[in-house]
Amino acid sequence: MKQNTITCLIIKIGILCFGFNHITANTSPQKDLLNPKELRVEYLENPKGITTTKPRFSWILEGEGRNRSQIAYQILVATSQKKLDQDDGDVWDSGIVKSNVTNQVEFAGSDLLSKASYFWKVKVWDEKKQDSEWSPTAYFSMGLLNFSDWKGLFISHYVGYDNTDKYDSLYLPPARYLRKSFTLKKKIKRATAHTTALGLYELHLNGKKINDAYFLPGWTDYNKRVYYQTFDITDQLKQGENVIGAIIGDGWYSGYIGYALLVRLDKVREFYGVNPSFMGQIEIEYEDGTFETIASDTSWKSNQGAIREADILMGETYDARLELTGWDTPGYNDSDWKSPKVYTYPDGKLEAHPGTLVKSRERLKPIEITEPKPGTYVFNLGKNFAGIAELKVQGPKGTKVQLRFGEILKRDGNIQTENLRLARATDTYILKGEGLEIWQPKFTYHGFQYVEVTGYPGKPTLDAITGIVLSSIETDASTFQSSDQMNNVLFKNIKTTQSANFFEVPTDCPQRDERLGWTGDAQTYMRSATYNADVAAFMTKFLIDLNDSQRWYGAYPNFAPFPYSRPDQYAPAWMDAGIIIPYNMYKVYNDIRILDYMYEGMEKFMQFQKDASTDYLRPGGGNNWGDWLAVNEETSHDFIGAAYYGYDAKLMAEMAEALNKKEDAKKYGKLFENIKKAFSEKYILENGQTTEDTQTTYALALYFNLYPEGLEKEGADRLAEKIKNNGYKFSSGFLGTKHVMLALSKYGYDDLAYKLFKQTEYPSWGYSVENGSTSIWERWNSYTKDDTVNSDLNAKMNSFSHYAFGSVAEWMFLYAAGIDTEDSGYRNIIIKPAVSKEMDFISASYKSINGTITSSWKWKGKKLIINVSIPTNTSAKIYLPSADLNNVKMNGKKIANEKVKTTSQEQTKTSVVETGSGDYIFEISN
Numbered sequence: 001m002k003q004n005t006i007t008c009l010i011i012k013i014g015i016l017c018f019g020f021n022h023i024t025a026n027t028s029p030q031k032d033l034l035n036p037k038e039l040r041v042e043y044l045e046n047p048k049g050i051t052t053t054k055p056r057f058s059w060i061l062e063g064e065g066r067n068r069s070q071i072a073y074q075i076l077v078a079t080s081q082k083k084l085d086q087d088d089g090d091v092w093d094s095g096i097v098k099s100n101v102t103n104q105v106e107f108a109g110s111d112l113l114s115k116a117s118y119f120w121k122v123k124v125w126d127e128k129k130q131d132s133e134w135s136p137t138a139y140f141s142m143g144l145l146n147f148s149d150w151k152g153l154f155i156s157h158y159v160g161y162d163n164t165d166k167y168d169s170l171y172l173p174p175a176r177y178l179r180k181s182f183t184l185k186k187k188i189k190r191a192t193a194h195t196t197a198l199g200l201y202e203l204h205l206n207g208k209k210i211n212d213a214y215f216l217p218g219w220t221d222y223n224k225r226v227y228y229q230t231f232d233i234t235d236q237l238k239q240g241e242n243v244i245g246a247i248i249g250d251g252w253y254s255g256y257i258g259y260a261l262l263v264r265l266d267k268v269r270e271f272y273g274v275n276p277s278f279m280g281q282i283e284i285e286y287e288d289g290t291f292e293t294i295a296s297d298t299s300w301k302s303n304q305g306a307i308r309e310a311d312i313l314m315g316e317t318y319d320a321r322l323e324l325t326g327w328d329t330p331g332y333n334d335s336d337w338k339s340p341k342v343y344t345y346p347d348g349k350l351e352a353h354p355g356t357l358v359k360s361r362e363r364l365k366p367i368e369i370t371e372p373k374p375g376t377y378v379f380n381l382g383k384n385f386a387g388i389a390e391l392k393v394q395g396p397k398g399t400k401v402q403l404r405f406g407e408i409l410k411r412d413g414n415i416q417t418e419n420l421r422l423a424r425a426t427d428t429y430i431l432k433g434e435g436l437e438i439w440q441p442k443f444t445y446h447g448f449q450y451v452e453v454t455g456y457p458g459k460p461t462l463d464a465i466t467g468i469v470l471s472s473i474e475t476d477a478s479t480f481q482s483s484d485q486m487n488n489v490l491f492k493n494i495k496t497t498q499s500a501n502f503f504e505v506p507t508d509c510p511q512r513d514e515r516l517g518w519t520g521d522a523q524t525y526m527r528s529a530t531y532n533a534d535v536a537a538f539m540t541k542f543l544i545d546l547n548d549s550q551r552w553y554g555a556y557p558n559f560a561p562f563p564y565s566r567p568d569q570y571a572p573a574w575m576d577a578g579i580i581i582p583y584n585m586y587k588v589y590n591d592i593r594i595l596d597y598m599y600e601g602m603e604k605f606m607q608f609q610k611d612a613s614t615d616y617l618r619p620g621g622g623n624n625w626g627d628w629l630a631v632n633e634e635t636s637h638d639f640i641g642a643a644y645y646g647y648d649a650k651l652m653a654e655m656a657e658a659l660n661k662k663e664d665a666k667k668y669g670k671l672f673e674n675i676k677k678a679f680s681e682k683y684i685l686e687n688g689q690t691t692e693d694t695q696t697t698y699a700l701a702l703y704f705n706l707y708p709e710g711l712e713k714e715g716a717d718r719l720a721e722k723i724k725n726n727g728y729k730f731s732s733g734f735l736g737t738k739h740v741m742l743a744l745s746k747y748g749y750d751d752l753a754y755k756l757f758k759q760t761e762y763p764s765w766g767y768s769v770e771n772g773s774t775s776i777w778e779r780w781n782s783y784t785k786d787d788t789v790n791s792d793l794n795a796k797m798n799s800f801s802h803y804a805f806g807s808v809a810e811w812m813f814l815y816a817a818g819i820d821t822e823d824s825g826y827r828n829i830i831i832k833p834a835v836s837k838e839m840d841f842i843s844a845s846y847k848s849i850n851g852t853i854t855s856s857w858k859w860k861g862k863k864l865i866i867n868v869s870i871p872t873n874t875s876a877k878i879y880l881p882s883a884d885l886n887n888v889k890m891n892g893k894k895i896a897n898e899k900v901k902t903t904s905q906e907q908t909k910t911s912v913v914e915t916g917s918g919d920y921i922f923e924i925s926n
């Protein structure tokens, strides 16, 4: 991306030089001006405390009418709002940059300083050279950029424990409390907190929780990096006495993680350290220009309180009788508190969290209470989500209310907990007995639809429990509607499950003793994830986890972060996440920087694969799950290994090209050809069938372009035939399923793809919907209405919230609605809906990094109506299913009368219309 570096002085002349119509501030806003909005820095809205010194800016443009585009932009970054208001970009004035780029614009001003805050805005020039109004002000601030800026110690309350390695009884220590009272004498101009923990922490100031995020500071390999948060606390401080407090829980740092206890690993908890601790500081800037820092040190006080147990997997116990009332407020007597213990500084680098934080996204009211046993109440929250339950209760002191969580009910109405395996997932609240008590746990979460309440004083009413949906993302980037109600429910379920599992890392499931960033699941779902939510920052964070956890010999691990492993550490199609996820970040968000960041590791991984291969064939190797949870057909692990190696080479060639590494692009292009040749010689027969003849083998080979030229059609025909013979049902698992859909549509079998999509018999998506599911299941048959306790299934490995099979979302947007990008980052959009008589209509929208794209089609008698909306500053190729343009009306008129470029192809019976931004209606009568 080339940028114009004209200085401030030249800019003003520059406006004249370019001959742009400069609209002065006095001119009343013109209706057709472009409107830059949704300003972001590093994908985040007004981020605080970033540590990237060359942040990237982005905005979205709104503009009325057709063919609207940006031909230039100008960014101003200033040290104060005042300067910015005077159009004084004292930190960066980009000058007028002739470019249509609206994202990934790299900051190129003077050095950004540690702790400083910045104000910025952007204006753009449109195709008529009219400049827009300045955007509203956006904001970002820098974190602590130098180690010497950190003044605090890692401190904690000592609970008398140094180590354990028990299997049989859980070790669940109390949360630790820290407090520090301090007096501020002068008028405060600005105050900022920079805080972190080895473990989980919640920050309090003068009696209130600071920030609405949960699970801070996030999960990393703490030996490599520790994230911290920056909070603006100017409004929370006052002259006089103030109190800062922190509550610390074990979290991922020292609590139970995943299945370690289940398989009795040598370690079952404390993977990064034994005792959790907190570190941080408050920076105060006074009106008189002086500064003061309050940092965590031995002058703080420590204690334990009401939180008796707090573990992500096991749950939380709160004894309200032990509440330290007022502990985080001034005037509290802390004379019986202890001096905190100082803990060793971690090896990990202190950095700002680059992702999006876990927050409450929705509050759910129960839809029903049942009482399967006297005194056992089961609350139904209406859908299967990840989060916590808020309890409302009134009763005598010492009453113990217990909450357990389940995804489904057994026949007898009790919750099913067998599938949680060793995740105890139990929260306990002991009443203090002083009126109405409302409680939420802080350091645990569960995957559930049902809450079982026991020990409740009296008969609870519906408002005794509220579900708090927690997630790192908002699944608001897409809409999808079709004429098949089942498919609409399916779409809702996919989003619910994505929300439940995009929880600090993309987890496999939110309920059992697992919740790990399984790489196979993540790579297969990646493109789907991008359609449903803005996952740019979330996935950037995960790629850092993945890069940090790459094995020394080059393989990417089974999950990231990677606190432990069993003997085998990697697996085909799981380790390939290290290539596939960065590729999608590039494709969807045009993120070149992440490619650059990952490149060395990706090369190492390619070398690892090369070394493991014989004659360009990568064997299965490692831990082998193959086409995980496939039914009735098995694809060999060697086939999967070889296919993914080919796919990786192909993606590497494209990514090397994007990075302008021409030689590497050639190298990987050649490697792909060699793999393809070796692969087809070994696995594809002369009649176009694969040697293994499973649905998955065809799907992978066809979609990864591994078929020898001329035989693809035979391959696709055979796949179609197999699906028909199988009663329009799948026999594929995590890897094959989405590729079956993609391959069918790629080779013209849209009708068949829709039949699979609409199928309701096992195995199909419809089967879960028909059985009442509100989420995506781990298995095709996780549950049936007739089941008692899933007797025919392994209830211990049966999650009801696993997004992997939800990867059909990729097909729904890419093919059914036909929304794709020709380049990277949706500037050149492709609209190519898979129109079929199998549906009456499909209507979808996707909010891309360049704005919202919509694509809908419906039958109106014999006519087909296609509605498309293309965002400002982008162009599109719209594929219409008719080669004869006389049959096509555009916006009610003959297309010949419209100023658009068209091409038609008799062979494929399609026409392509090339357009700029705007709303279009096509009416096609064939």
Ligand code: BGC
Pocket (backbone or CB within 6 Å): 508, 509, 514, 518, 519, 520, 521, 625, 628, 802
């Ligand atoms: C997880 C998966 C994961 C798999 C590996 C399971 O226990 O839940 O989704 O990919 O292990 O086979």
